[in-house]
Amino acid sequence: MTPPPGPLLSVRAAVVLLLAGVVGLLAGVLAYLAGQPLPAALLVSGGAVGGSVLLFHTLIGR
Structure with missing residues (x-):
């Protein structure tokens, strides 16, 4: 049985893209x-x- 794949985007990347879209x-x-x-x-x-x-x-830390 193979483990499920990881998330497509990290939470940080999702927040950066969401804020940029807004x-x-x-x-x-x-x-x-x-x-x-x-x-x-x-x-x-x-x-x-x-x-x-x-x-x-640059603003949102890693």
Whole structure:
């Protein structure tokens, strides 16, 4: 009998990605409400996700 596989993501990675997703969602919604067209708001959202992943990766301890 083989043991069950380990988790796909660590808790830390899941928290970092969840927080980055929330930041990206909020940035995209705010950009859209500020009058940006949808493609531009999506680009703002993607940039916010990328930057916040780096930020939360350095802030949240191992």
